[in-house]
Amino acid sequence: MRYLYKTFEMKKWAASFYVLILLFSVNSVFAQPNRNTQANDPVVQAIINEANNNSQLEQLGYELLDEIGPRLVGTPGMQKAHDWAVDKFNSWGIDAENQAWGEWRGWERGITHIDLVEPxxxxxxxxxxxxxxxxxxxxxxxxxxxxxxxxxxxxxxxxxxxxxxxxxxxxxxxxxxxxxxxxxxxxxxxxxxxxxxxxxxxxxxxxxxxxxxxxxxxxxxxxxxxxxxxxxxxxxxxxxxxxxxxxxxxxxxxxxxxxxxxxxxxxxxxxxxxxxPQIKVTAISKETGVQPTFNTIATIKGTEKPEEYIVLSAHFDSWDGASGATDNGTGTLVMMEAARILKKVYPNPKRTIIVGLWGSEEQGLNGSRAYVEDHPEIVKNIQAVFNQDNGTGRVVNISGQGFLHSYDYVGRWLAAVPREITQHIETSFPGSPGRGGSDYASFVAAGAPAFSLSSLSWDYGTYTWHTNIDTYDKVVFDDVRSNAVLTAILTYMASEDPEKTSREQINLHIDPRTGEKAEWPTPRSPNRKGGLE
Structure with missing residues (x-):
């Protein structure tokens, strides 16, 4: 009996061990999607290689931030930046245009010189x-x-x-x-x-x-x-x-x-x-009348589902105390570089890729609100919006913005991103809908799944957000390059995804201030006549 019992127990143990090995193997496959997805996908590898070995970020940054400089809405600098971006996209074989959406008070900065003359x-x-x-x-x-x-x-x-x-x-x-x-x-x-x-x-x-x-x-x-x-x-x-x-x-x-x-x-x-004390102030400026204001829109046409869209989003304008380097030059560079890379290594996407460089975000998300209002046919068919705004840092947070099933599809897309990038990112799903702060909120309000790629601080709020020292030297190009890779891979994965993203929204919580259930944000119309009324 003892021998038979031992034999039975050994067989039982061996069977259990085999099951454990099998379970561990299955779990390992799903626990390491990054490594497997990257290794098996030549487009992902091509994105990473192009970003690391042929980056255009520093040159783009010089041209935009040093040569053109600040991009205050209604100024020559803003217009020059719009025209530069269209030319740059076209040079990469990407169709682009400046789409007018309103008018703004025109103004041009001149020399400022301030001296204490007494005592x-x-x-x-x-x-x-x-x-x-x-x-x-x-x-x-x-x-x-x-x-x-x-x-x-x-x-x-x-x-x-x-x-x-x-x-x-x-x-x-x-x-x-x-x-x-x-x-x-x-x-x-x-x-x-x-x-x-x-x-x-x-x-x-x-x-x-x-x-x-x-x-x-x-x-x-x-x-x-x-x-x-x-x-x-x-x-x-x-x-x-x-x-x-x-x-x-x-x-x-x-x-x-x-x-x-x-x-x-x-x-x-x-x-x-x-x-x-007496001072002498020479502050030369010029009113230039009513000026048109634009969004720069670049498009890589989809081949299988051309009427479904992924939008790469960043505001193009800035305040003009410095050169608008991290607000939002870096977001602009991320989206332009991601588009350049995708056009080169993924020239025939399944879904249409749109790059939106918005005007007059600083005065109330006006450019993106105008786009949402003027293009309902695009907004209703958006697969995803990826927006980057808050500084030069690597992305460290992504929220589901209140879309109930956002974990399912954003999680799939993030699985293809290198571990050295995703290890820094905290996610919160399904999250809550953004109500302002940057242009993704314009799309969220319209019910489109839009996501903020939120960056590491680098003392953004103190040192570069709307300041006199938001200049090229504050850009951390390694982090910007990481964000371009992240954006390009997310865009590729969203384009290839066989499923259309769900727009189902969470049940919002009770607002403690009112005691009533919170409501999803609603679209707001832009100011189309800035400084003119």
């Missing part, structure tokens, strides 16, 4: 804001004063008379030009807390000062202009060394300039001490 001489670091009115050719020389202090809006109507003929400072003076991380590294705990407390007090006092005028940051410059101010001086510090946010002016006749934290603080302290 000493110093050239100051600053620039005029977008759409700022021009100074006379020989500039304006005037005293600088701090925004008048008043107990309420009624008292301010009397105090505002003192601004006539003067440059008026309307920003809080920062108590330190060192970012918090610098304080946290070097300061004592007591000193750090003291600085933060003093800064909070100054911020509260300045907020009260502005509030007591009866105006806000948008309406105050116009009120000062009406009162006869010579110009507006501000400093929109980005809380990083040397970085300021550069946006638009709200004046119609007098210049609006932004100064570096350091030089703004110098003038502010001089004014506080009664030294009556």
């Amino acid at each position: 000493r001489i110093k050239s100051l670091n600053g620039t005029q804001l977008a759409w700022s009115p021009s100074t006379p050719k020989n500039g304006i020389t005037a005293e600088v004063m701090i925004l008048p202090l008043a107990k309420d809006s009624i008292a301010f109507q009397d105090a505002i008379k003192s601004v006539k003929g003067k440059f008026v400072m309307i920003s809080m003076n920062q108590p330190t030009g060192r970012p918090d991380y610098n304080w946290e590294e070097y300061a004592t705990e007591e000193s750090l807390e003291k600085m933060k407390s003093e800064r909070d007090e100054l911020r509260a006092a300045w907020y009260e000062r502005i509030s007591n005028t009866g105006y806000n940051s948008r309406t105050l410059p116009a009120a000062l202009e009406e009162a006869g101010a010579a110009g507006i001086v501000m400093s929109n510090w980005s809380r990083g060394f040397g970085a300021n946010k550069i946006f638009g002016a709200y004046t119609k006749e007098i210049p609006t300039i932004d100064l570096s934290l350091e030089d703004y603080g110098l003038l502010f302290r001089m004014a506080e001490h009664g030294d009556k």
Whole structure:
């Protein structure tokens, strides 16, 4: 009996071991789709080889960011960029055109030069804001004063008379030009807390000062202009060394300039001490009338399902404090390079591939909203949209944007991407629908499966997002190259997928603010007459 029992147990163990081996082998196959898919797919390998061995990114970056520079909607730089992109796509054998969707206030930046002339001489670091009115050719020389202090809006109507003929400072003076991380590294705990407390007090006092005028940051410059101010001086510090946010002016006749934290603080302290600083501002600009505004659209026609579409999406415009390198030059480069690679190694896609370089994203997703509104026949047949916007970093996050089955198809496509790229990416499926922030939201609102390829920070929010230092040297080309490979492979896989992507949406949660069920975002119409109404 003992021998028979042992023999039975050995056979049972051997059978169990065989089942375990079989299960492990099956699991291994599905646990390592990246390696197998890449090894067996010559197009994926060709994409990787072309991106690594024949990259055009640095040259494209030089031409777009250094030669053309910033791309503010309605400016010659924006038009030059649109024309350059069409020529570049055509040189790769990709059909492209600039599609008009609206009109914008035309404006052209000229030279800005700012000097302290009293009580000493110093050239100051600053620039005029977008759409700022021009100074006379020989500039304006005037005293600088701090925004008048008043107990309420009624008292301010009397105090505002003192601004006539003067440059008026309307920003809080920062108590330190060192970012918090610098304080946290070097300061004592007591000193750090003291600085933060003093800064909070100054911020509260300045907020009260502005509030007591009866105006806000948008309406105050116009009120000062009406009162006869010579110009507006501000400093929109980005809380990083040397970085300021550069946006638009709200004046119609007098210049609006932004100064570096350091030089703004110098003038502010001089004014506080009664030294009556004077500056000479030469800020030349030109109104150019009503200008058409465009999206650049490039197309690689599909062969089997030409009326189904994959859209490579990036906004083309920028603010013009620097050259718009990471917002959104890098997203533009990713989509252009991915299209170039695909045209070379996958010239006959099953589905049509569209590259959309959108205008006027910075003023409210206007270009992509116009495209969605003007092309419902395309939007209803979109297989996927891949959008990249937030900086130079490698992609680290992809959300399903609230599409219930997004895991099924995006997961299949990601399986073909090299492990060295996907190891950095966190996914959240099905996620929630994006309601703004970048152009993918325009497509999500219309029910099209659109996905944001969200990047690693590289201190984007502090140092390059809308700042005066968003320049070529901030681009990390290894990360941009990784994103081009990712985008090209996702596009190839979406094109080849035998299934049409599902648009079924999740049941949205209860909004805690209203107590009611949240609603899917709805499409919004673009502003087609920017700065003209």
